[in-house]
Amino acid sequence: MDLDHWREVAQSIWRHKTRTILTAFGVFWGIFMLVALLGSGAAMKNGAMGMFKDDAVNSVFIYGSRTSKPYKGLKPGRRIQFTMEHLEALKRAVPAIDIITPRKRVDYDTRVNFGAEQGTFDVRGVLPDYAYIEKTILTEGRYLNQKDLDERRRVALVGAEIINVLFKNAADPEVQKLDPIGKYIQIAGVPFKIIGTFKDIGGDRELRRIFLPVTTVNEVFDPSPYFRTIALTTHEGYPWEEVEQQIIQQLSKIRRFDPEDSSALYVRANIEEFQRVQSLYQGINVFIYIVGMGTLFAGIVGVSNVMLVTVKERRKEIGVRKAIGATPFTILSMILKEALLITGVAGYSGLIAGVGLLSIVRNSGLETDFFQNPSVDLSIAGLACLVIMAAGVAAGYLPAKLAVSIKPIEALRYE
Amino acid sequence: MIELKNIRKSYPLGTHSLVVLEHFQLTIQEGEFVSIMGASGSGKSTLLNILGLLDDYDSGEYLLAGNLMKSLSEAQAARYRNQFLGFVFQSFNLIPFKRAWENVALPLQYKKTPRRFRKDMAMEALDRVGMTERADHFPAELSGGQKQRVAIARALVTEPQVVFADEPTGNLDSHTSHEVMDLFSSIHQQGKTLVIVTHEEDIAQRTDRLVHLSDGKIVEDIRYEKESSFGSPTKPKPDAAPQLAGSESK
Numbered sequence: 001m002d003l004d005h006w007r008e009v010a011q012s013i014w015r016h017k018t019r020t021i022l023t024a025f026g027v028f029w030g031i032f033m034l035v036a037l038l039g040s041g042a043a044m045k046n047g048a049m050g051m052f053k054d055d056a057v058n059s060v061f062i063y064g065s066r067t068s069k070p071y072k073g074l075k076p077g078r079r080i081q082f083t084m085e086h087l088e089a090l091k092r093a094v095p096a097i098d099i100i101t102p103r104k105r106v107d108y109d110t111r112v113n114f115g116a117e118q119g120t121f122d123v124r125g126v127l128p129d130y131a132y133i134e135k136t137i138l139t140e141g142r143y144l145n146q147k148d149l150d151e152r153r154r155v156a157l158v159g160a161e162i163i164n165v166l167f168k169n170a171a172d173p174e175v176q177k178l179d180p181i182g183k184y185i186q187i188a189g190v191p192f193k194i195i196g197t198f199k200d201i202g203g204d205r206e207l208r209r210i211f212l213p214v215t216t217v218n219e220v221f222d223p224s225p226y227f228r229t230i231a232l233t234t235h236e237g238y239p240w241e242e243v244e245q246q247i248i249q250q251l252s253k254i255r256r257f258d259p260e261d262s263s264a265l266y267v268r269a270n271i272e273e274f275q276r277v278q279s280l281y282q283g284i285n286v287f288i289y290i291v292g293m294g295t296l297f298a299g300i301v302g303v304s305n306v307m308l309v310t311v312k313e314r315r316k317e318i319g320v321r322k323a324i325g326a327t328p329f330t331i332l333s334m335i336l337k338e339a340l341l342i343t344g345v346a347g348y349s350g351l352i353a354g355v356g357l358l359s360i361v362r363n364s365g366l367e368t369d370f371f372q373n374p375s376v377d378l379s380i381a382g383l384a385c386l387v388i389m390a391a392g393v394a395a396g397y398l399p400a401k402l403a404v405s406i407k408p409i410e411a412l413r414y415e
Numbered sequence: 416m417i418e419l420k421n422i423r424k425s426y427p428l429g430t431h432s433l434v435v436l437e438h439f440q441l442t443i444q445e446g447e448f449v450s451i452m453g454a455s456g457s458g459k460s461t462l463l464n465i466l467g468l469l470d471d472y473d474s475g476e477y478l479l480a481g482n483l484m485k486s487l488s489e490a491q492a493a494r495y496r497n498q499f500l501g502f503v504f505q506s507f508n509l510i511p512f513k514r515a516w517e518n519v520a521l522p523l524q525y526k527k528t529p530r531r532f533r534k535d536m537a538m539e540a541l542d543r544v545g546m547t548e549r550a551d552h553f554p555a556e557l558s559g560g561q562k563q564r565v566a567i568a569r570a571l572v573t574e575p576q577v578v579f580a581d582e583p584t585g586n587l588d589s590h591t592s593h594e595v596m597d598l599f600s601s602i603h604q605q606g607k608t609l610v611i612v613t614h615e616e617d618i619a620q621r622t623d624r625l626v627h628l629s630d631g632k633i634v635e636d637i638r639y640e641k642e643s644s645f646g647s648p649t650k651p652k653p654d655a656a657p658q659l660a661g662s663e664s665k
Binding site: 002003004005011012015316317320321322323324325326327328329330407408409411412 | 463464489490494497502504508510521524526570
């Protein structure tokens with residue numbers, strides 16, 4: 001690379017610096033807007049997507065309800081419930097199912113106490129895998145395991161709020177100092193050993209839960225093998241709409257209800273909401289690209305325009321350059337380099353300013369639940385760099401074409 | 416050095432075409448110092464455009480240092496101009512935002528001479544026209560005569576076969592004009608082939624040969640006898656001969 005070519009370009013730009021700076025501002029603003037808007041869009045998306053962080057994205061909850069239609073001689077109004085055998089049959093029939101577990105509620109408001117301290121909490125019987133579905137975060141101790149299940153152990157995984165109520169905020173200062181792990185609490189009068197504590201980003205409601213092995217719940221609280229809620233996750237790569245149909249078809253066969261009966265089952269799939277929000281933000285992103293690119297395009301037109309004027313002013317100079325041996329390619333690259341330098345400096349300044357603004361917002365505590373972590377990822381920054389280069393070539397195209405068309409005879413013209 | 420055979424050049428003019436040159440013949444030997452004169456419309460600008468590879472011609476042959484110059488692409492013409500020719504213009508045509516030496520070095524940049532040699536070569540060319548002291552000045556800081564000297568240095572820096580000058584004294588007063596012509600004479604005595612287009616009789620008389628054009632035809636072709644000339648201008652100088660051979664073998 002010949003340094004003198006770039007020096008010439010810089011010299012030429014410097015001669016029109018006011019004009020160049022004013023028009024380059026359009027490109028600066030275009031890239032700045034693009035980056036700032038994309039960052040804000042990402043922040044809004046992060047905020048919305050945060051609502052799905054609580055449970056696994058691929059989690060599905062199926063609630064059995066009452067039938068409303070007669071089916072094969074069966075009357076409407078039957079309660080739909082499941083057993084472990086039904087669960088296993090469903091998993092065998094639907095290959096998309098990954099983890100599947102029952103959720104058997106003891107009671108929303110089960111009385112739980114440790115000595116004098118007491119409260120009412122939501123107690124549920126589950127399989128150990130349930131932790132993955134709700135994205136339970138273990139803080140101390142361990143999860144439920146297969147042995148707990150097989151031996152119907154009286155063990156409990158308890159939410160942080162329960163620890164607060166029964167231990168940390170206890171009236172007795174001695175109790176406050178105790179390590180809850182390994183202590184026995186009374187659940188509806190039955191002693192259970194605390195094996196672990198958890199937190200969950202789903203909010204306070206989820207921290208008031210106690211998980212027990214479902215086999216223990218069957219033995220201690222409810223001898224019926226039935227439960228009404230199934231929680232499961234799906235493997236990746238299966239379209240949810242198909243999986244949902246398969247699940248409904250299979251359950252209607254197993255539990256004998258009309259698959260068209262919408263009141264028999266209630267299915268809540270996290271992925272549906274997730275996809276809805278995702279497509280909303282994809283739409284917003286497209287809108288942002290249109291606005292940002294439009295602004296940038298206006299900037300490019302400005303630069304192109306000013307460079308056309310500059311080339312016209314430099315008609316004679318370009319003619320002289322050609323007369324003394326500049327090839328059309330040399331002239332082309334001279335003008336294109338000028339455009340690239342202008343849009344490059346303006347564009348990268350815009351990129352830096354945009355990223356800077358986002359980091360100021362990030363660090364100034366302006367974030368809310370609906371506006372989180374405004375930032376542009378590397379792929380967007382890379383894309384912006386490509387866009388800037390393309391903008392340079394686009395801005396320089398017409399002026400360069402004009403410059404190339406100038407004949408060396410111009411040099412002989414005498415005004 | 417220059418051989419025009421049967422050249423025809425016309426310009427389209429509405430539905431007809433205007434024939435400027437027809438059956439035009441001209442031979443200029445290596446080392447000649449030629450002036451071309453003629454009224455406007457006589458075809459001298461057209462001739463210079465063709466000679467200077469700034470424009471193509473319809474038919475005939477133009478041999479420059481033994482190479483046929485015909486239907487050249489723009490890039491080829493640019494390379495030949497850069498390699499074989501030097502130009503001096505009426506309005507000097509220095510690039511205003513470049514220093515004198517940078518102007519002189521510009522053809523070297525297009526010739527792809529390595530960067531580190533350019534300044535030295537430019538300074539050497541400025542020395543030949545007596546302008547080393549003004550090397551760092553911008554054109555606006557130079558007088559007309561000084562600008563033309565810098566422009567001549569720019570034409571010489573690539574060691575061209577032929578230097579073309581289009582009305583080189585048209586913008587200068589008579590005193591400076593004669594200084595510039597002295598410079599051309601000394602360059603000629605160093606063995607360069609020079610072709611000057613002018614409409615001033617006294618300038619033309621400073622050259623060795625006057626070609627007078629009218630209506631696209633040569634009406635006069637006079638060779639002046641100069642006592643002060645070194646050797647015969649029509650005969651190639653012995654030290655210039657290898658230069659010609661070298662360029663022909665390219």
